[in-house]
Amino acid sequence: MNPDGTNNPQTPADPGPTRDDLTPSNIYYQQDPQQMVSTPEPLPTPKEVVSPPVVSLAEPEPVLEEAVLPKRSFPVKKILIIILAVLAVLGVALLLTRFTSKKTGTVSKETTITWWGLWDEEQVVKPLIDEYQAQNPKVKVVYVRNSSKDYRERLTNALAKGTGPDIFRIHATWLPMFVKEVSPVPESVMSPADMTANYYPSLAFFSLKDSFAGVPMVYDGLQMFVNEDIFEKAGATPPKTWFELRDTAKTLTKVENGIITQAGVGLGEVSNVDHWQDIVGLMLLQNRVDLNNLADTKAEDVFKFWAMFSKNYGVWDKSLPSSTAYFASGKLAIYFGPSWRALNIEELNPKLKFKAVALPQLPKASPTDPDVAYASYWIESVWERSPNKDVAWNFVKFISSRESLEKLYQNASQVRGMGSAYPYVDMAGKLVDQPILGPLVADAPNAKMWYLVSRTFDGTTGINSQISKYFEDGINSI
Template sequence: MKRIIIIVLSLAIVFGFIFWRFGPSISLFNQPTTNGPITLTYWGLWEDDNLIKPLIAEYQKQNPKVTINYVKQSSVNYRTRVQTQVREGVGPDVFMIHNSWLPMFYDDLAAAPSDVFSISGYKDMFYPVAQSSFVKDNQIFAAPMEIDGLALFYNVDMLSGIGASVPKNWQEFMDAASRMTVKDSSGIKTAGAALGTTGNVDHFSDIIGLLLFQQPGVDLNNLNSPQVAEILRFYTGFVIDPRRKTWDVTLPSSTQMFASGRLGFYFAPSWRAHELRVVNSSLNFKVAPVPQLSGKQVAWASFWGQAVSKNSKNAKQAWQFVQFLTSPNTEKLAYQQASKVRLFGEPYSQTSLGPELIGDPVVGAFISQGPIYKFWYLSSNTFDNGINDETVKYFEDAVNAVLQGVDPQSVLQTIDQGVKQVMDKYTKPQVVTSGR
């Protein structure tokens, strides 16, 4: 009995010393607590406090020990700014990333815990493009509150004036655009469609991205091909082919032209509708899905998601907040709040909510394209000084060269080599040397 007591006391002394010396660093004794108050910093874009506060208030009502500090950010240098701060450990817990940014942010993000978002649940909730954008190595790195991309805005009066229907394919599109174009000796007065240039066609790179996906045989890993040359010919033909000329480099921007009622067809994301309505409240326009080239149905996606910093001290709680933001009830609340100050809110990312908006004359087109959205690194208006801006520049230079008379095939080697360098820079692991 005495021997047993001695053994027990000895073990107690040993374990007591271990706990005193190493306990604070042992994970068993160092699990983060969720009982105390938590503050999360959330960086957003565009949305003012008055639109976000009702969402945050609802979350804090359900989670009284969590405080959310919302900070609206400028889009200027946003990508580099948020990435720098996250890497320095002083950035936000939750922040927005474009759906094309995962290659640039992969090492900076905390993956979603499986008990917050599962892969199977994520696939059921969101459109396929969300998974291709934000899921890598079977881990979820962001979740969308919206779905958006390119759709076809059309002037109802101009289209009905020629007795045409909304085009479903590119041939119908070209025919209607040609008939809506009005010219005189000084040039185009009313343009049928805004395509063919870079400087005055807003979202020109998204249009080219759409065409790359629609053209059969295009390999994005080998852009030096006859198929890509044909896309450049098709796109610039709206300016340099006299048989189907509907646009010109001398015209105002496509957004200005459409807002003034002088443009029949205009490709843009949903948020442009707010700008159009402000500029011209009497403009009679609707929005349709993009025309298709073949039996393969493809649309172009460009949208934003909510991500969590790898350096967040409360990553799980941050992901729980993201789960709340992207839930059906919160998306509906956000849509209702935004609709009080503009035409509509963000088109729902939740597939279950799609039927509620499918009949809308503006938003419905973006929802209907949900299952067929694809993306690449030609997204406009990301202002990322990175994978999109650098890729867009190569295509911009190529289009401008073709407009100056250069054969499309001859510019493709530069595009192919340049884009491969961009992809290597942003999509492959960087080798870091010690500098010693």
């Protein structure tokens, strides 16, 4: 996939404030940590219907600068209507879904199963398919690599017509849209208790009443990347908190004649900041926002803080190219994106020296309080109405095993330079020294997930697109 946007910088009509025009930042007032209480929310169990998680971490209450940004209304009611409607549909669908756990059984007749994938090239998965077919000579597996364009709509239509694939890949946040079409993971593949123990906690987001909606073959989430040359030249170190990030970004930004020639960080705009949804989602969760109550002042603080990077701190603006393209050009110090963006960046600029580092956090009452990261990944689901459901699950069990995932990682590394992170907790050690995936899996145990995510290609009527649109309109109104 190519990065979004490649337009060249244009001179803005009003370049806005330069770094010298900015007042000393007091984005948050510090509080005595002894007065703060840490109340992290327990993870939901697989038997619960998972609604958007509420994260509670101890940190100072954010108080933003007064009279800096115009006061406008954020479309909270519209967003809440979407969320409540989705949850209502999910609740009804869960009651209607048959939560059976059939055993996968032995294949006793000639069977052909179709597997719809997205990102994996055929040469990555074919050796594993060949291995499975050698072990199960009566089974033929047909892999179809789909384009991301209109994928969710095409999959929805195929399933509705009764012509859908036996196995298909969906984003973990798509459960409300597919809950009546997915077959719960059978006990013979993996029990709910084992899935909870084996995979990262964000797995709970696609749990069903008695099981899960699918099995992950990969793990991914938001990461922070830094340009090593820019940091080394300035004698700077990667920021560990949002306050440090703000100050570091201002220091590393270069402005000539009112035009940014080197940006400190790609934040503050939605038009040219790739993956802004994930970044804002991370900020909301870290700031202990109740995602069922976006009228909370904590949510407003997040939106204002986001906007200040462009409107007040002068480290980014609308005239710049997409954050991915600008980082690849070597002119952006700090960039946020998922792990797979590293491949895009290396392709655009093989000589760029960059690395992934831990995500910035808000201050904590205690060093032992957990960090908060943001997950976004895909799962393999089996069609509930597939005539070959048992065989399909048998193949998913094989292809998602630890042994198979290691082979897939090696195949992907040979084809495109890097594989995907393993979803199994006990496989994190295999990636600890990998410069991109090491920091990702280090953050994974503390990662949460929500519907505000980027590049799921769910179409204009999809849950991610609808929620993103309302957040975009709201942020732009600030």
